[in-house]
Amino acid sequence: PEMVTVKTLAEKLNKQTSDVVKSLMLKGIMATANQEIDFDTASEIALEYNVLLEKEPEQDLVEAFFAEEPDDEKDLVTRSPIVVVMGHVDHGKTSLLDAIRESNVTSREAGGITQHIGASVVTINDHDITFLDTPGHEAFTAMRLRGAMATDIAILVVAADDGVMPQTIEAINHAKAAGVQIIVAVNKIDKPGANQDRVKQELVEYGLIAEDWGGDTICVPVSAIEKTNLDQLLEMILLVSEMEELKANPNKKASGTIVEAQLDKGRGPVATVLIQNGTLKVGDSIIAGTAYGRIRAMIDDKGRRVKQAGPSTPVEILGLSEVPVAGDAFFTAKNEREARHVADKVIEKNREKLIQNTPQKVTLDDLFNQ
Ligand code: GTP
Ligand code: MG
Numbered sequence: 001p002e003m004v005t006v007k008t009l010a011e012k013l014n015k016q017t018s019d020v021v022k023s024l025m026l027k028g029i030m031a032t033a034n035q036e037i038d039f040d041t042a043s044e045i046a047l048e049y050n051v052l053l054e055k056e057p058e059q060d061l062v063e064a065f066f067a068e069e070p071d072d073e074k075d076l077v078t079r080s081p082i083v084v085v086m087g088h089v090d091h092g093k094t095s096l097l098d099a100i101r102e103s104n105v106t107s108r109e110a111g112g113i114t115q116h117i118g119a120s121v122v123t124i125n126d127h128d129i130t131f132l133d134t135p136g137h138e139a140f141t142a143m144r145l146r147g148a149m150a151t152d153i154a155i156l157v158v159a160a161d162d163g164v165m166p167q168t169i170e171a172i173n174h175a176k177a178a179g180v181q182i183i184v185a186v187n188k189i190d191k192p193g194a195n196q197d198r199v200k201q202e203l204v205e206y207g208l209i210a211e212d213w214g215g216d217t218i219c220v221p222v223s224a225i226e227k228t229n230l231d232q233l234l235e236m237i238l239l240v241s242e243m244e245e246l247k248a249n250p251n252k253k254a255s256g257t258i259v260e261a262q263l264d265k266g267r268g269p270v271a272t273v274l275i276q277n278g279t280l281k282v283g284d285s286i287i288a289g290t291a292y293g294r295i296r297a298m299i300d301d302k303g304r305r306v307k308q309a310g311p312s313t314p315v316e317i318l319g320l321s322e323v324p325v326a327g328d329a330f331f332t333a334k335n336e337r338e339a340r341h342v343a344d345k346v347i348e349k350n351r352e353k354l355i356q357n358t359p360q361k362v363t364l365d366d367l368f369n370q
Pocket of ligand 2: 094
Protein backbone atom coordinates (compact mmCIF):
# COMPACT_ATOMS: atom_id res chain seq x y z
CA PRO A 1 0.00 0.00 0.00
CA GLU A 2 2.78 2.47 0.82
CA MET A 3 4.03 2.77 -2.74
CA VAL A 4 4.49 5.81 -4.86
CA THR A 5 5.26 6.21 -8.53
CA VAL A 6 8.52 7.86 -9.51
CA LYS A 7 6.54 10.53 -11.29
CA THR A 8 4.41 11.39 -8.25
CA LEU A 9 7.45 11.49 -6.01
CA ALA A 10 9.16 13.86 -8.42
CA GLU A 11 6.09 16.10 -8.42
CA LYS A 12 5.98 16.15 -4.62
CA LEU A 13 9.67 17.03 -4.53
CA ASN A 14 9.26 19.70 -7.20
CA LYS A 15 11.83 17.93 -9.36
CA GLN A 16 11.96 16.60 -12.88
CA THR A 17 11.06 12.94 -13.17
CA SER A 18 14.35 12.39 -14.95
CA ASP A 19 16.24 13.74 -11.90
CA VAL A 20 14.54 11.25 -9.63
CA VAL A 21 15.16 8.44 -12.12
CA LYS A 22 18.84 9.44 -12.09
CA SER A 23 19.01 9.46 -8.28
CA LEU A 24 17.45 6.02 -8.22
CA MET A 25 19.90 4.80 -10.80
CA LEU A 26 22.79 5.94 -8.61
CA LYS A 27 21.38 3.67 -5.92
CA GLY A 28 21.28 0.83 -8.38
CA ILE A 29 17.55 0.98 -8.93
CA MET A 30 16.41 1.10 -12.52
CA ALA A 31 12.93 2.62 -12.58
CA THR A 32 10.68 4.22 -15.17
CA ALA A 33 8.40 7.22 -14.51
CA ASN A 34 5.31 5.12 -13.85
CA GLN A 35 7.03 2.51 -11.78
CA GLU A 36 6.18 2.29 -8.10
CA ILE A 37 8.84 2.42 -5.43
CA ASP A 38 8.37 1.67 -1.74
CA PHE A 39 8.18 4.19 1.04
CA ASP A 40 11.70 3.59 2.37
CA THR A 41 13.32 4.09 -1.03
CA ALA A 42 11.18 7.15 -1.63
CA SER A 43 12.21 8.72 1.66
CA GLU A 44 15.90 8.03 0.95
CA ILE A 45 15.59 9.84 -2.36
CA ALA A 46 13.63 12.65 -0.73
CA LEU A 47 16.39 13.09 1.85
CA GLU A 48 18.84 13.72 -0.95
CA TYR A 49 16.69 16.68 -1.87
CA ASN A 50 16.51 17.73 1.79
CA VAL A 51 12.89 16.68 2.12
CA LEU A 52 11.73 14.59 5.05
CA LEU A 53 9.05 12.20 3.84
CA GLU A 54 6.49 11.33 6.47
CA LYS A 55 3.91 8.61 6.42
CA GLU A 56 0.39 9.93 6.55
CA PRO A 57 -0.97 8.86 9.94
CA GLU A 58 -3.80 6.35 9.57
CA GLN A 59 -5.90 8.21 12.10
CA ASP A 60 -6.03 11.16 9.77
CA LEU A 61 -7.28 8.97 6.98
CA VAL A 62 -10.18 7.86 9.16
CA GLU A 63 -10.91 11.42 10.23
CA ALA A 64 -10.75 12.54 6.63
CA PHE A 65 -13.24 9.84 5.74
CA PHE A 66 -15.77 11.14 8.27
CA ALA A 67 -15.21 14.80 7.51
CA GLU A 68 -18.08 16.01 5.41
CA GLU A 69 -17.27 18.18 2.45
CA PRO A 70 -19.45 21.27 2.37
CA ASP A 71 -22.12 21.24 -0.32
CA ASP A 72 -22.03 23.60 -3.23
CA GLU A 73 -25.04 25.94 -3.04
CA LYS A 74 -26.07 25.02 -6.58
CA ASP A 75 -26.35 21.31 -5.71
CA LEU A 76 -28.83 21.93 -2.93
CA VAL A 77 -32.51 21.19 -3.38
CA THR A 78 -35.45 21.46 -0.99
CA ARG A 79 -35.96 18.35 1.11
CA SER A 80 -38.96 17.32 3.16
CA PRO A 81 -39.01 17.82 6.93
CA ILE A 82 -38.12 15.08 9.40
CA VAL A 83 -40.46 15.27 12.35
CA VAL A 84 -39.99 13.40 15.60
CA VAL A 85 -43.01 12.74 17.81
CA MET A 86 -42.08 12.82 21.48
CA GLY A 87 -43.79 12.92 24.83
CA HIS A 88 -44.74 11.09 27.99
CA VAL A 89 -45.81 7.48 27.89
CA ASP A 90 -49.44 6.93 26.80
CA HIS A 91 -50.03 10.54 25.89
CA GLY A 92 -51.03 9.40 22.40
CA LYS A 93 -47.97 9.70 20.13
CA THR A 94 -48.66 6.54 18.16
CA SER A 95 -52.40 7.20 18.05
CA LEU A 96 -51.72 10.64 16.64
CA LEU A 97 -49.49 9.22 13.92
CA ASP A 98 -52.02 6.51 13.14
CA ALA A 99 -54.72 9.12 12.82
CA ILE A 100 -52.54 11.20 10.51
CA ARG A 101 -51.64 8.22 8.34
CA GLU A 102 -55.21 6.98 8.11
CA SER A 103 -56.65 10.28 7.15
CA ASN A 104 -54.05 10.90 4.50
CA VAL A 105 -52.59 7.68 3.24
CA THR A 106 -55.35 5.15 3.81
CA SER A 107 -54.51 3.19 0.69
CA ARG A 108 -50.86 2.70 1.60
CA GLU A 109 -51.43 2.33 5.29
CA ALA A 110 -52.08 -1.41 5.45
CA GLY A 111 -49.27 -3.84 6.02
CA GLY A 112 -47.93 -3.01 9.45
CA ILE A 113 -44.45 -2.41 8.12
CA THR A 114 -44.68 1.29 8.82
CA GLN A 115 -44.95 0.66 12.52
CA HIS A 116 -42.28 -1.96 12.37
CA ILE A 117 -39.63 0.43 11.11
CA GLY A 118 -40.80 3.33 13.27
CA ALA A 119 -40.45 5.85 10.47
CA SER A 120 -43.04 6.74 7.90
CA VAL A 121 -43.58 9.22 5.14
CA VAL A 122 -46.93 11.01 4.85
CA THR A 123 -47.89 13.08 1.83
CA ILE A 124 -49.98 16.19 2.43
CA ASN A 125 -50.90 18.42 -0.52
CA ASP A 126 -47.94 17.08 -2.49
CA HIS A 127 -45.57 17.70 0.41
CA ASP A 128 -43.87 14.79 2.12
CA ILE A 129 -43.33 14.73 5.86
CA THR A 130 -41.11 12.07 7.40
CA PHE A 131 -42.37 11.10 10.86
CA LEU A 132 -40.39 9.28 13.49
CA ASP A 133 -42.40 7.75 16.28
CA THR A 134 -40.65 7.42 19.60
CA PRO A 135 -42.05 4.49 21.46
CA GLY A 136 -40.34 3.08 24.52
CA HIS A 137 -37.44 1.95 22.32
CA GLU A 138 -34.06 2.33 23.98
CA ALA A 139 -32.99 2.84 20.41
CA PHE A 140 -34.59 6.19 20.44
CA THR A 141 -32.99 7.48 23.59
CA ALA A 142 -29.69 7.27 21.77
CA MET A 143 -31.19 8.94 18.80
CA ARG A 144 -32.75 11.78 20.78
CA LEU A 145 -29.46 12.43 22.46
CA ARG A 146 -27.52 12.52 19.25
CA GLY A 147 -30.46 13.74 17.27
CA ALA A 148 -29.22 17.25 16.67
CA MET A 149 -28.74 16.51 13.01
CA ALA A 150 -31.45 13.91 12.66
CA THR A 151 -34.69 15.83 12.96
CA ASP A 152 -35.99 19.23 12.01
CA ILE A 153 -39.12 19.55 14.10
CA ALA A 154 -40.32 17.91 17.31
CA ILE A 155 -44.01 17.35 17.98
CA LEU A 156 -44.39 17.37 21.73
CA VAL A 157 -47.49 15.39 22.57
CA VAL A 158 -49.02 16.32 25.92
CA ALA A 159 -52.25 14.70 27.07
CA ALA A 160 -54.70 17.41 28.11
CA ASP A 161 -56.00 15.29 30.98
CA ASP A 162 -52.56 14.47 32.36
CA GLY A 163 -50.41 17.53 31.71
CA VAL A 164 -46.64 17.91 31.76
CA MET A 165 -45.02 14.72 33.07
CA PRO A 166 -41.39 13.55 33.54
CA GLN A 167 -40.94 12.30 29.98
CA THR A 168 -42.53 15.47 28.64
CA ILE A 169 -39.76 17.41 30.36
CA GLU A 170 -37.14 14.98 29.10
CA ALA A 171 -38.47 15.42 25.58
CA ILE A 172 -38.33 19.22 25.88
CA ASN A 173 -34.72 19.00 27.03
CA HIS A 174 -33.77 16.68 24.20
CA ALA A 175 -35.40 18.88 21.60
CA LYS A 176 -33.74 21.99 23.01
CA ALA A 177 -30.34 20.32 23.19
CA ALA A 178 -30.76 19.30 19.57
CA GLY A 179 -31.83 22.78 18.58
CA VAL A 180 -35.05 21.44 17.13
CA GLN A 181 -38.15 23.60 16.88
CA ILE A 182 -40.95 22.32 19.11
CA ILE A 183 -44.61 22.25 18.11
CA VAL A 184 -46.91 21.28 20.98
CA ALA A 185 -49.85 18.98 20.27
CA VAL A 186 -52.19 19.08 23.24
CA ASN A 187 -53.86 15.71 22.76
CA LYS A 188 -56.97 13.98 24.13
CA ILE A 189 -59.03 17.19 24.18
CA ASP A 190 -62.09 14.97 23.79
CA LYS A 191 -61.63 13.60 27.29
CA PRO A 192 -63.78 14.86 30.16
CA GLY A 193 -60.82 15.87 32.31
CA ALA A 194 -59.07 17.74 29.50
CA ASN A 195 -57.66 21.12 30.42
CA GLN A 196 -55.66 22.87 27.70
CA ASP A 197 -54.95 25.92 29.78
CA ARG A 198 -53.39 23.89 32.54
CA VAL A 199 -51.03 22.31 29.99
CA LYS A 200 -50.05 25.74 28.64
CA GLN A 201 -49.55 27.00 32.17
CA GLU A 202 -47.26 24.08 33.01
CA LEU A 203 -45.25 24.51 29.82
CA VAL A 204 -44.37 28.10 30.72
CA GLU A 205 -42.07 26.77 33.40
CA TYR A 206 -40.04 25.04 30.70
CA GLY A 207 -39.75 28.07 28.48
CA LEU A 208 -42.53 27.14 26.09
CA ILE A 209 -45.03 29.99 25.96
CA ALA A 210 -48.04 29.46 23.74
CA GLU A 211 -48.77 31.98 21.00
CA ASP A 212 -52.14 32.94 22.47
CA TRP A 213 -50.32 33.57 25.72
CA GLY A 214 -47.96 36.01 24.07
CA GLY A 215 -45.14 33.57 23.33
CA ASP A 216 -43.93 31.96 20.14
CA THR A 217 -44.64 28.28 20.76
CA ILE A 218 -47.20 26.82 18.39
CA CYS A 219 -49.79 24.84 20.37
CA VAL A 220 -52.41 22.83 18.53
CA PRO A 221 -55.24 21.22 20.51
CA VAL A 222 -55.95 17.81 18.98
CA SER A 223 -57.72 14.55 19.52
CA ALA A 224 -56.14 11.52 17.91
CA ILE A 225 -59.24 9.46 18.58
CA GLU A 226 -61.75 11.93 17.17
CA LYS A 227 -59.29 13.24 14.57
CA THR A 228 -59.79 16.82 15.65
CA ASN A 229 -57.51 19.55 14.24
CA LEU A 230 -55.11 17.15 12.53
CA ASP A 231 -55.12 19.31 9.39
CA GLN A 232 -54.14 22.31 11.49
CA LEU A 233 -51.24 20.39 13.03
CA LEU A 234 -50.00 19.26 9.62
CA GLU A 235 -50.32 22.78 8.27
CA MET A 236 -48.16 24.06 11.12
CA ILE A 237 -45.53 21.41 10.42
CA LEU A 238 -45.36 22.45 6.77
CA LEU A 239 -45.29 26.12 7.72
CA VAL A 240 -42.39 25.67 10.14
CA SER A 241 -40.48 23.47 7.72
CA GLU A 242 -40.90 26.05 4.97
CA MET A 243 -39.43 28.70 7.23
CA GLU A 244 -36.48 26.46 7.99
CA GLU A 245 -35.63 26.24 4.28
CA LEU A 246 -34.48 22.64 4.55
CA LYS A 247 -32.00 21.70 1.85
CA ALA A 248 -29.95 18.69 0.86
CA ASN A 249 -27.73 17.54 -1.97
CA PRO A 250 -29.13 14.40 -3.61
CA ASN A 251 -26.15 14.11 -5.98
CA LYS A 252 -23.65 12.66 -3.60
CA LYS A 253 -23.03 9.60 -1.49
CA ALA A 254 -25.52 9.23 1.31
CA SER A 255 -25.03 9.92 4.99
CA GLY A 256 -27.51 9.85 7.84
CA THR A 257 -28.55 8.12 11.04
CA ILE A 258 -29.37 4.58 12.09
CA VAL A 259 -32.92 4.75 13.46
CA GLU A 260 -33.41 1.14 14.42
CA ALA A 261 -31.53 -2.11 14.00
CA GLN A 262 -31.99 -5.74 14.86
CA LEU A 263 -30.86 -9.20 13.94
CA ASP A 264 -33.40 -10.96 11.75
CA LYS A 265 -33.29 -14.75 11.72
CA GLY A 266 -33.58 -15.06 8.00
CA ARG A 267 -32.18 -11.79 6.75
CA GLY A 268 -29.30 -11.15 9.12
CA PRO A 269 -28.64 -7.64 10.46
CA VAL A 270 -31.44 -5.30 9.41
CA ALA A 271 -31.24 -1.56 9.95
CA THR A 272 -33.62 1.30 9.35
CA VAL A 273 -31.62 4.28 8.25
CA LEU A 274 -32.68 7.85 7.80
CA ILE A 275 -30.93 9.45 4.88
CA GLN A 276 -30.13 13.06 5.67
CA ASN A 277 -27.98 13.98 2.73
CA GLY A 278 -27.13 12.38 -0.58
CA THR A 279 -28.69 9.37 -2.24
CA LEU A 280 -28.33 5.79 -1.03
CA LYS A 281 -28.32 3.01 -3.62
CA VAL A 282 -28.42 -0.75 -3.56
CA GLY A 283 -24.81 -1.87 -3.99
CA ASP A 284 -23.40 1.06 -1.99
CA SER A 285 -21.04 0.20 0.84
CA ILE A 286 -21.75 1.92 4.11
CA ILE A 287 -20.23 2.10 7.56
CA ALA A 288 -21.98 2.81 10.87
CA GLY A 289 -19.78 2.57 13.93
CA THR A 290 -18.10 -0.80 13.61
CA ALA A 291 -20.75 -2.23 11.30
CA TYR A 292 -20.15 -2.09 7.58
CA GLY A 293 -21.27 -3.76 4.41
CA ARG A 294 -22.56 -3.59 0.90
CA ILE A 295 -26.29 -2.94 0.68
CA ARG A 296 -28.02 -6.03 -0.68
CA ALA A 297 -31.56 -4.70 -0.64
CA MET A 298 -33.52 -1.63 0.41
CA ILE A 299 -37.15 -1.53 1.50
CA ASP A 300 -39.11 1.71 1.91
CA ASP A 301 -41.59 2.51 4.67
CA LYS A 302 -44.46 1.11 2.60
CA GLY A 303 -42.74 -2.26 2.33
CA ARG A 304 -41.66 -1.81 -1.29
CA ARG A 305 -38.26 -2.76 -2.59
CA VAL A 306 -36.42 0.28 -3.87
CA LYS A 307 -33.14 0.69 -5.71
CA GLN A 308 -32.33 4.11 -4.32
CA ALA A 309 -33.51 6.65 -1.76
CA GLY A 310 -32.83 10.36 -1.39
CA PRO A 311 -32.64 12.91 1.46
CA SER A 312 -35.19 12.73 4.31
CA THR A 313 -36.14 9.17 3.37
CA PRO A 314 -36.22 6.29 5.85
CA VAL A 315 -35.31 2.88 4.40
CA GLU A 316 -34.64 -0.55 5.74
CA ILE A 317 -31.35 -1.98 4.54
CA LEU A 318 -29.91 -5.48 4.38
CA GLY A 319 -26.31 -6.52 4.00
CA LEU A 320 -24.45 -5.22 7.05
CA SER A 321 -21.72 -7.22 8.80
CA GLU A 322 -23.30 -6.77 12.23
CA VAL A 323 -26.21 -4.99 13.89
CA PRO A 324 -25.30 -1.29 14.09
CA VAL A 325 -26.08 0.86 17.11
CA ALA A 326 -29.24 2.95 16.84
CA GLY A 327 -28.39 6.62 16.91
CA ASP A 328 -25.06 6.11 15.20
CA ALA A 329 -24.32 8.02 12.04
CA PHE A 330 -23.78 6.15 8.79
CA PHE A 331 -21.54 7.09 5.89
CA THR A 332 -21.04 5.73 2.40
CA ALA A 333 -17.61 4.45 1.41
CA LYS A 334 -16.09 4.22 -2.06
CA ASN A 335 -16.35 0.45 -1.97
CA GLU A 336 -16.68 -2.42 0.47
CA ARG A 337 -12.93 -2.56 0.99
CA GLU A 338 -12.81 1.04 2.15
CA ALA A 339 -15.84 0.46 4.39
CA ARG A 340 -14.15 -2.50 6.04
CA HIS A 341 -10.88 -0.61 6.38
CA VAL A 342 -12.56 2.31 8.15
CA ALA A 343 -14.59 -0.06 10.34
CA ASP A 344 -11.37 -1.86 11.32
CA LYS A 345 -9.80 1.46 12.28
CA VAL A 346 -12.84 2.36 14.37
CA ILE A 347 -12.63 -1.02 16.12
CA GLU A 348 -8.93 -0.43 16.74
CA LYS A 349 -9.62 3.03 18.15
CA ASN A 350 -12.34 1.65 20.42
CA ARG A 351 -9.95 -1.00 21.67
CA GLU A 352 -7.29 1.60 22.41
CA LYS A 353 -9.82 3.63 24.35
CA LEU A 354 -10.87 0.54 26.24
CA ILE A 355 -7.27 -0.22 27.20
CA GLN A 356 -6.68 3.36 28.30
CA ASN A 357 -9.76 3.23 30.49
CA THR A 358 -8.99 -0.12 32.04
CA PRO A 359 -7.33 0.24 35.44
CA GLN A 360 -3.94 -1.40 35.50
CA LYS A 361 -3.84 -4.77 37.13
CA VAL A 362 -1.14 -5.39 39.71
CA THR A 363 -0.08 -9.00 39.96
CA LEU A 364 1.67 -10.68 42.87
CA ASP A 365 4.76 -10.88 40.68
CA ASP A 366 4.75 -7.11 40.29
CA LEU A 367 4.61 -6.64 44.04
CA PHE A 368 7.44 -9.03 44.83
CA ASN A 369 9.71 -7.78 42.11
CA GLN A 370 9.76 -4.22 43.40
P1 GTP B 1 -46.11 5.08 24.31
O1 GTP B 1 -45.66 4.78 22.92
O2 GTP B 1 -46.25 3.86 25.15
O3 GTP B 1 -45.30 6.15 24.96
O4 GTP B 1 -47.61 5.65 24.20
P2 GTP B 1 -48.18 6.65 23.13
O5 GTP B 1 -47.83 8.05 23.51
O6 GTP B 1 -47.83 6.22 21.77
O7 GTP B 1 -49.73 6.49 23.36
P3 GTP B 1 -50.75 5.64 22.49
O8 GTP B 1 -50.97 6.27 21.18
O9 GTP B 1 -50.39 4.22 22.55
O10 GTP B 1 -52.09 5.92 23.31
C1 GTP B 1 -52.24 5.55 24.65
C2 GTP B 1 -53.71 5.45 25.01
O11 GTP B 1 -54.33 6.71 24.89
C3 GTP B 1 -54.49 4.53 24.07
O12 GTP B 1 -55.41 3.81 24.82
C4 GTP B 1 -55.20 5.48 23.14
O13 GTP B 1 -56.38 4.97 22.65
C5 GTP B 1 -55.45 6.66 24.04
N1 GTP B 1 -55.55 7.92 23.27
C6 GTP B 1 -54.64 8.41 22.44
N2 GTP B 1 -55.03 9.58 21.92
C7 GTP B 1 -56.25 9.82 22.45
C8 GTP B 1 -57.20 10.88 22.28
O14 GTP B 1 -57.03 11.84 21.55
N3 GTP B 1 -58.36 10.78 23.02
C9 GTP B 1 -58.61 9.74 23.86
N4 GTP B 1 -59.76 9.76 24.51
N5 GTP B 1 -57.75 8.73 24.01
C10 GTP B 1 -56.58 8.76 23.32
MG1 MG C 1 -46.47 4.80 21.07
